[in-house]
Amino acid sequence: MKGFSKLTEGLIGQPMLEILSVVSAMEAAGQTVYRFEVGDSQFDAYPHVIEATKAALEQGHTKYVNSRGILLLRESICDYTESKLGFRPDVSQIAVMPANSIIDFMMRCVADPGDEVVFSDPGFASYIAVASYLGLKTVTVPVYEKNGFRLNPDDLLPRLSEKTRLIINTSPSNPTGGVMTQDEVQRLAEIVREQDVYLLSDEIYAENIYEGNHYSPSCLDKCRERTIILSGFSKGHSMSGWRLGYAIGPVDLIAKMSQMFETVYTCIPPFIQYAGISALNTPQDLIEKRNRQYKKLRDLMVAKLNEIPGITCAMPKGAIYAFANITGTGMTSKQFADFVLKKAGVALVPGTCFGPGGEGYVRLCYLRSEETIVAACRSMKIALRK
Amino acid sequence: MKGFSKLTEGLIGQPMLEILSVVSAMEAAGQTVYRFEVGDSQFDAYPHVIEATKAALEQGHTKYVNSRGILLLRESICDYTESKLGFRPDVSQIAVMPANSIIDFMMRCVADPGDEVVFSDPGFASYIAVASYLGLKTVTVPVYEKNGFRLNPDDLLPRLSEKTRLIINTSPSNPTGGVMTQDEVQRLAEIVREQDVYLLSDEIYAENIYEGNHYSPSCLDKCRERTIILSGFSKGHSMSGWRLGYAIGPVDLIAKMSQMFETVYTCIPPFIQYAGISALNTPQDLIEKRNRQYKKLRDLMVAKLNEIPGITCAMPKGAIYAFANITGTGMTSKQFADFVLKKAGVALVPGTCFGPGGEGYVRLCYLRSEETIVAACRSMKIALRK
Numbered sequence: 025m026k027g028f029s030k031l032t033e034g035l036i037g038q039p040m041l042e043i044l045s046v047v048s049a050m051e052a053a054g055q056t057v058y059r060f061e062v063g064d065s066q067f068d069a070y071p072h073v074i075e076a077t078k079a080a081l082e083q084g085h086t087k088y089v090n091s092r093g094i095l096l097l098r099e100s101i102c103d104y105t106e107s108k109l110g111f112r113p114d115v116s117q118i119a120v121m122p123a124n125s126i127i128d129f130m131m132r133c134v135a136d137p138g139d140e141v142v143f144s145d146p147g148f149a150s151y152i153a154v155a156s157y158l159g160l161k162t163v164t165v166p167v168y169e170k171n172g173f174r175l176n177p178d179d180l181l182p183r184l185s186e187k188t189r190l191i192i193n194t195s196p197s198n199p200t201g202g203v204m205t206q207d208e209v210q211r212l213a214e215i216v217r218e219q220d221v222y223l224l225s226d227e228i229y230a231e232n233i234y235e236g237n238h239y240s241p242s243c244l245d246k247c248r249e250r251t252i253i254l255s256g257f258s259k260g261h262s263m264s265g266w267r268l269g270y271a272i273g274p275v276d277l278i279a280k281m282s283q284m285f286e287t288v289y290t291c292i293p294p295f296i297q298y299a300g301i302s303a304l305n306t307p308q309d310l311i312e313k314r315n316r317q318y319k320k321l322r323d324l325m326v327a328k329l330n331e332i333p334g335i336t337c338a339m340p341k342g343a344i345y346a347f348a349n350i351t352g353t354g355m356t357s358k359q360f361a362d363f364v365l366k367k368a369g370v371a372l373v374p375g376t377c378f379g380p381g382g383e384g385y386v387r388l389c390y391l392r393s394e395e396t397i398v399a400a401c402r403s404m405k406i407a408l409r410k
Numbered sequence: 411m412k413g414f415s416k417l418t419e420g421l422i423g424q425p426m427l428e429i430l431s432v433v434s435a436m437e438a439a440g441q442t443v444y445r446f447e448v449g450d451s452q453f454d455a456y457p458h459v460i461e462a463t464k465a466a467l468e469q470g471h472t473k474y475v476n477s478r479g480i481l482l483l484r485e486s487i488c489d490y491t492e493s494k495l496g497f498r499p500d501v502s503q504i505a506v507m508p509a510n511s512i513i514d515f516m517m518r519c520v521a522d523p524g525d526e527v528v529f530s531d532p533g534f535a536s537y538i539a540v541a542s543y544l545g546l547k548t549v550t551v552p553v554y555e556k557n558g559f560r561l562n563p564d565d566l567l568p569r570l571s572e573k574t575r576l577i578i579n580t581s582p583s584n585p586t587g588g589v590m591t592q593d594e595v596q597r598l599a600e601i602v603r604e605q606d607v608y609l610l611s612d613e614i615y616a617e618n619i620y621e622g623n624h625y626s627p628s629c630l631d632k633c634r635e636r637t638i639i640l641s642g643f644s645k646g647h648s649m650s651g652w653r654l655g656y657a658i659g660p661v662d663l664i665a666k667m668s669q670m671f672e673t674v675y676t677c678i679p680p681f682i683q684y685a686g687i688s689a690l691n692t693p694q695d696l697i698e699k700r701n702r703q704y705k706k707l708r709d710l711m712v713a714k715l716n717e718i719p720g721i722t723c724a725m726p727k728g729a730i731y732a733f734a735n736i737t738g739t740g741m742t743s744k745q746f747a748d749f750v751l752k753k754a755g756v757a758l759v760p761g762t763c764f765g766p767g768g769e770g771y772v773r774l775c776y777l778r779s780e781e782t783i784v785a786a787c788r789s790m791k792i793a794l795r796k
Contacts, residue, residue, distance in 0.1 A: 028519060032666045035666060035669045035673065037673060069472055074467050078467060085651070086455055088651050089651060090430075124674060125675055128674045132415060133415055135415055153673045154674070157673060265472045266472060267677070267679055280414060287510075288540070
């Protein structure tokens with residue numbers, strides 16, 4: 025009677041974490057590895073966030089709390105949303121949970137096995153992994169380097185069907201760094217309204233824009249009808265390991281997602297929720313200062329990549345990744361990633377981890393020291409010259 | 411194209427949290443409520459655990475880590491298991507995740523919709539809630555007050571079928587406090603070996619035994635073949651809001667569960683994992699001191715309940731709950747719970763939240779102050795006299 029479920033057959037995990045374990049083994053064997061594979065920052069959470077967490081621990085905020093999130097954090101999220109997007113959601117529209125879990129709970133609440141989920145190719149690996157293990161059909165919309173990797177909303181239309189339950193949009197995009205224009209976002213919002221389909225708007229990188237502004241397709245329905253914003257603290261506030269995010273969406277859907285979260289996790293630790301309140305109150309000049317540092321690292325990474333024969337890298341407008349075109353090396357993405365890991369000690373992610381459309385590209389998270397970026401690019405240049 | 415998935419139809423959430431929200435509304439309206447509904451302690455985490463968490467935060471243990479758990483914690487769990495159960499699992503047999511999630515991931519990894527899961531009635535509400543939303547068939551084994559609410563392993567046999575994928579056993583038991591004998595646990599282990607079925611052994615209350623000892627059905631296979639131990643820090647170390655637990659099981663199953671956890675959650679915050687290491691190294695005399703306090707509260711709660719006409723309460727040997735027989739009041743469990751909440755300001759959980767076999771009982775978590783216990787029982791006594 026023992027055995028595994030059908031669900032387990034679709035489990036593929038997170039490819040970045042698989043690379044991470046290979047790299048850890050190399051490091052344990054004494055090798056130096058320049059690591060660009062994980063979408064994480066060299067910067068830590070702000071000191072005031074660490075202090076707020078410690079204070080919450082001392083004050084005994086360590087017991088079970090409401091599975092939707094403590095009211096004070098949900099109200100802070102409403103304030104923050106109002107200041108950033110110009111509308112104030114009701115607290116009943118907010119669910120506090122890890123951002124990655126939002127992808128899972130969202131898909132499970134609106135789609136049954138065999139139903140269709142639509143997103144860009146290349147697109148974030150977790151959309152692929154979650155749809156895969158849930159037995160959902162993935163329908164992809166190609167995005168192109170020549171168009172700044174921006175999704176063209178009208179490309180969605182021929183890909184929608186009776187089976188479509190959810191569109192996922194990501195701007196700024198992981199892995200490409202593409203940022204959609206205001207017109208494009210507006211058109212996207214119109215299409216989902218016309219088609220009456222759910223839209224998961226992944227805005228986890230909304231704070232990480234270096235040129236232009238962030239626009240949200242929640243502009244039309246204010247997350248009351250069909251748009252669900254996914255956001256969190258991992259990227260904008262350098263809190264990757266804290267596992268704190270939030271969804272803003274229609275009241276009835278948020279209720280279902282919260283009930284699922286309650287069944288499976290009970291709640292997010294309250295002292296981590298207090299960290300979130302503190303993070304949302306980070307002075308804007310600190311955020312801007314960090315973004316200027318990020319921009320400098322981006323510029324350096326892209327410049328240094330472009331100095332390597334066989335590699336070209338367009339300037340990404342947002343997020344925290346360089347998405348480099350390596351077709352000039354004559355290698356596939358996977359071959360290139362294996363080659364530079366072995367020959368140059370550089371860990372990065374093959375573009376194909378983000379869908380077949382990522383062939384010919386590799387992703388590097390550039391939130392590293394300038395020295396690491398320079399040394400890694402020099403090492404790749406030497407290895408490729410041989 | 412909008413709508414909810416079939417999965418959402420089976421969502422019932424956690425009944426205790428529903429009661430909690432009613433109670434919160436009463437308290438917000440200025441009423442005094444004696445609260446026994448949530449399985450939580452009045453005691454906080456040990457000071458050394460709080461300090462270890464703060465130190466980990468200061469040391470920057472705030473980034474993504476291995477989804478199975480950091481090696482140091484998994485090794486500490488191996489040490490702890492060896493000292494408590496007499497065998498040392500391999501680190502590859504350990505997955506660190508919230509204990510509640512283990513119930514979900516375990517069921518999802520071994521059972522498909524329509525498959526059967528077997529556990530006691532009354533039994534822990536989360537087994538019911540998770541099986542319900544996953545579309546699994548629940549097969550229950552009655553347990554009886556006259557037998558100390560202990561599961562008779564031979565009662566399992568007629569309830570196993572070709573569709574059985576998982577047996578869940580809970581000793582000490584939530585909600586009843588029943589603790590199985592060594593012979594019973596041994597027999598259970600033999601049956602699951604003979605039947606070659608997975609056994610989830612929920613040992614979350616293993617530290618909370620006031621008479622006798624804890625025995626684990628992992629005695630035969632050492633979690634290498636079919637037994638999966640569920641444990642965690644919420645109860646034994648008063649860390650309910652931390653959402654930290656662990657599973658010990660067969661290597662291939664732990665790999666699947668970890669991959670699912672990685673897909674949905676990425677990892678447990680590393681600073682919380684350091685809290686776990688600290689908790690596992692709690693001096694035994696502190697654990698024993700707290701258990702003596704717990705035992706004193708148990709004795710008081712049971713004595714005071716037995717002074718109320720219409721109520722009898724057997725002495726539970728373990729866990730943190732009194733499971734009181736209220737049939738003498740002439741009310742159903744639900745009627746009684748509503749009555750004492752309204753008329754005596756006492757919040758408790760109707761036994762039927764733990765299955766139909768809980769009819770005639772109510773559950774009270776007695777980890778409250780002596781004053782609260784005395785006042786609540788007095789208040790119930792007065793209300794019932796009227």
